[in-house]
Each structure stands twice: as structure tokens, then as C-alpha cells.
Amino acid sequence: MRFDLVDLQLFIAVADQRSITRGAERSHLALASASARIKGLEDALGVALLKRLRRGVELTAAGESLLDHARLVIHQVDAMRGDLAGFASGVRASVHFLANTSGLSEHLPKALAGFLREHRDVAIDIEERESTDIAAAITAGAADLGFAAEHALPDHIERFVFSEDRLTLVTSKRGPFAGRRQIDFQEANDCEFVGLTSATALQMHISKHAARLGMRPHYRARLRDFDAICQLVSADVGVALVPESAARRCAKLMPLAMVRLRDTWANRRLVICARSFKALPRPAKMLVEHLRTAAV
Numbered sequence: 001m002r003f004d005l006v007d008l009q010l011f012i013a014v015a016d017q018r019s020i021t022r023g024a025e026r027s028h029l030a031l032a033s034a035s036a037r038i039k040g041l042e043d044a045l046g047v048a049l050l051k052r053l054r055r056g057v058e059l060t061a062a063g064e065s066l067l068d069h070a071r072l073v074i075h076q077v078d079a080m081r082g083d084l085a086g087f088a089s090g091v092r093a094s095v096h097f098l099a100n101t102s103g104l105s106e107h108l109p110k111a112l113a114g115f116l117r118e119h120r121d122v123a124i125d126i127e128e129r130e131s132t133d134i135a136a137a138i139t140a141g142a143a144d145l146g147f148a149a150e151h152a153l154p155d156h157i158e159r160f161v162f163s164e165d166r167l168t169l170v171t172s173k174r175g176p177f178a179g180r181r182q183i184d185f186q187e188a189n190d191c192e193f194v195g196l197t198s199a200t201a202l203q204m205h206i207s208k209h210a211a212r213l214g215m216r217p218h219y220r221a222r223l224r225d226f227d228a229i230c231q232l233v234s235a236d237v238g239v240a241l242v243p244e245s246a247a248r249r250c251a252k253l254m255p256l257a258m259v260r261l262r263d264t265w266a267n268r269r270l271v272i273c274a275r276s277f278k279a280l281p282r283p284a285k286m287l288v289e290h291l292r293t294a295a296v
Helices: 005-017 020-026 031-045 061-089 101-106 107-118 129-138 201-212 225-234 244-251 282-294
Strands: 050-052 056-061 095-097 121-128 145-149 158-172 193-194 218-223 240-243 256-261 266-276
Touching: 005 020, 005 061, 020 031, 020 107, 020 282, 031 061, 056 061, 061 129, 095 101, 095 129, 095 193, 095 282, 101 107, 101 145, 101 158, 101 201, 101 266, 107 121, 107 158, 107 282, 121 282, 129 145, 129 201, 145 282, 158 225, 158 282, 193 201, 193 225, 193 240, 218 225, 218 256, 225 240, 225 244, 225 256, 240 244, 244 266
Parallel strands: 095 121, 095 145, 193 218
Antiparallel strands: 050 056, 145 266, 158 240, 158 256, 158 266
8 A cells, every 4th residue: 555645635625626727737746646645545544435427526435534534644844844944944843723713812812822831842823713604624633722612612623611701782771771781682683783894704704693583684884803893782783792701891891781582593502622632742731731720
């Protein structure tokens, strides 16, 4: 059984593109060479990996299995290269960490700052994703660690609770629902909203559940951080959904009223997750231990 990293990278590209032609282009290979490499993989493994269709290809069950293993192998090789390349730059190891919007803005900065201060030979490559995308990336071995809402994770992903946070409706002191303690999100259907930019993970989460309720919220403004959102809300521009931690922090500085949502999807346990904590590279294990200590 003989194949190399180029074969695996090509196979991942073909699987992602659902096309040998586009996979070859993405891998910077001639189509004839790419086709020969895919055929060589199938011969070496003794099984068909792709179903050739009139327009593109589909993975067979064996192809799906190989794709999972190939992603893991390439991720580990990239991690090895990153760690070794770090010796030359003075940063000797890195951790690939995916986090949702709340994690990046509210929960992780203090904990990560403490870790980086104590471990100056470790770098953290952190990227914002929606919780469901984090689950898929962790399953595929495309990242070391994730920070996600627990409800989005399949059972096979290992996790521990880092914090709990609710999505809370904030309004100005004279705005709608200012005198209420809690509401159903659907009651706010006729309100004007201030929200996050549409590409953020949390805004995708809110939009998904609004759509399930048949709601089409009207946004007066979209911004990139909770402080700016709360400033507009306090000026009576509209209402907003923000994590309770951000709402409490902003309410100390601005004339805001906080209203809890009864909706179950607004109540979120936020977790640190990995495919296997035991199988993590040493720098990632060190970060996990630090985050366990910092967990609320």
C-alpha cells in the first residue's frame, strides 16, 4: 500500500469540490496526473473511493471513511510543521482553537491572556465559527479545541462545561418590555432590532431560530461588538439579543433594561470540546488544563 501526502491532499480537495477537475486545480495538479493519483489510491486500497457521475463525483462509503482519516493525517502533519517551524521564529508550538461569538468576546479573553502570559513558547490560532461548524471541524480533526454551545455537539465529542450563558433581550429604560421580567422571543416580532453583522456565528444562531418561529426581524443597524449594540439600544434605536454576561456588563454603564427569554434555545451551556482530550498535542493539553482551572 503506497501513497503520499500529495495523494491525501488531492483526495480531500476532490471530496470538498465534488469534482476531480476542480480538485486538481485546487491542488495545482494537471487533470491527467490527478486522475492517475486517485486511481492509484483506489488500487492501493483495493476499493472504489469515488462514484464517477456525469457532473462530478460522489464519495463511496469507503471514500467517506478515507476522508475522515485523511483530514486527521493532514491536520497532524500541519501541526507538526507548525511546531517545528516555530523553533526558528521563537514560538515553539501552536494550538488551533475554534470559538463561537460569545466565547471570543465575553468568556475566553481573560483565560487565554493568563495562559499566554504563563506559556510564552505557545501560540494560539483562534478562529470564530458557529457552534455546529465547530462540531463538524472537531469531528473531522480540522482543529485541536473548540468552544461551543453544548446543544450543538454530537455525543462522541468530549467536552467539559466552561460557563453558562443565556441570550437576553436588552431594551432602553423606556423601550418595549422594559417593565417585563421575561418574554417569549416571538413577542418581539414587531420590534425593531439592533444586531450583530450577519456573518457572525451568534447572529446566524439567532436568525436560524427566528426563521423557525416564522419571524423576520427588521434590523435598524448591525455592528460587530456587544458594547456598540448596547449603546444604540440605550439610545432607543431598537432592542437586541445579547449574551447575559454582556448585558450585565453594559447595564452597569448604560440605561438598559434586561428581559429574560423563556425560549429553551436561549439557555446555553458553553463547553470546551475536543475529539479526544488524551490524544491532543502537549500544548493543547496544557491549554485544556488551564481552561479547566478557569471554568466557572
